[in-house]
Amino acid sequence: MATVDEIDAHGAEGITAGLESRSLYIHLPWCLRKCPYCDFNSHQVVGTLPEKRYVEAVLDDLERDLERVEARPISSVFIGGGTPSLFSAASMERLLEGVQHRCRLVAGCEVTVEVNPGALDASRFRDYQSAGINRLSVGVQSFDHAALRRIGRIHDGREAELALERAARAGFENLNIDLMYGLPGQSPDEALADIETALEWNPAHISHYQLTIEPNTEFHRAPPALPDEDAIEETEVLCAARLAAGGFTRYEVSAWARPSARCQHNLNYWRFGDYLGVGAGAHAKLSDVAGGLIERTLKQKHPRRYLMGLEDGEYLLSRRVVSPSELPLEFMINALRLTEGISMATFEARTGLSRNQIAGGLGEAERRGLLVYREDVITPTPLGHRYLNDLTGLFLPPAGEWTASVAK
Secondary structure: OOOHHHOOOOOHHHHOOOOOOEEEEEEEOEEOOOOOOOOOOOEEOOOOOOHHHHHHHHHHHHHHHHHOOOOOOEEEEEEEEOOHHHOOHHHHHHHHHHHHHHOOEEEEEEEEEEEOHHHOOHHHHHHHHHHOOOEEEEEEEOOOHHHHHHOOOOOOHHHHHHHHHHHHHOOOOOEEEEEEEOOOOOOHHHHHHHHHHHHHOOOOEEEEEEOOOOOOOHHHHOOOOOOOHHHHHHHHHHHHHHHHHOOOEEEEOOEEEOOOOOOHHHHHHHOOOOEEEEOOOOEEEEEEOOOOEEEEEEEOOOHHHHHHHHHHOOOEEEEEEOOOOOHHHHHHHHHOOEOOOEEHHHHHHHHOOOHHHHHHHHHHHHHOOOEEEEOOEEEEOHHHHHOHHHHHHOOOOOOOOOOOEEEO
């Protein structure tokens, strides 16, 4: 493999250096009810869930993708949604058997499924494990009944703890708990109480992220009253101190882990790695070895249109090549989430660009105290992580240079 100095500015070897493997994301798009803050591709179940048909469609989707990309082993699998725990253990088993039949999984491959306490027969946990799932991500969000009602969740705190109890009984050691803060009416002490309760369950990983109001959501149309910036800052300081005292290390803006429990799937995203995406509305990022290009694809979003598309050949909603002018921003949006920073050698290898092309943005970010650049590594400061949108915005392409090509 070539060294960074030997890599051509847009050569195939440049953008694929270190990409010997890729991740696989599988999207299961149905929910019992759409949460008012959610902007993910999720759809309320109407009638009978078409589990069998959808699983076979996803495997067909995967097979078609694999026909047009070079073979690489799969380093992680993430089954997200929607609410994947609406699917039976038998469907999960069929899905993962199909993946293993079509792909080579690396030894110890991390296989995660998202589960929601209010849409789960928790007795499935052991069966999920038998199907090949070795990591659970439980969408608790809060243990406070009133807070859960205010954000439209269908479970309560008791159900959340019951799900965690059953996950522990099933033997899941690699357990993530999703928690949100900055909820309507939530005080810093109430957010800290959620952390305290989560720690009692001895998870390996905690995702702790602020509620934000996103376009095309119910909360965007009718915004609730959220805590002010001072309360958010106090919450972040209190919770960070407690997580650190509990043996967790923050390795990404919203992710805390015990030693050796960092989410490998998400790390691949933040390091600008390659991944396949199958299922309704699934995204993919793929580096083309032969052409030296990076492309992004998006599958049809609505489940019905996605299923029809796999029959009529129109399952791919969009496919675009990322232009060189876009690559600095695309890389930084991901990499600058990492607390440990990322090397400039990785930037050059994963984008095929020279570091000179982002020198202006780096200099301005350093001047504003948003990052430090030492010994070939760029590392966001705490201020940079607090104002991450401002930091990544310094790497926007010049006006008139947003020229990625698009093709169906």
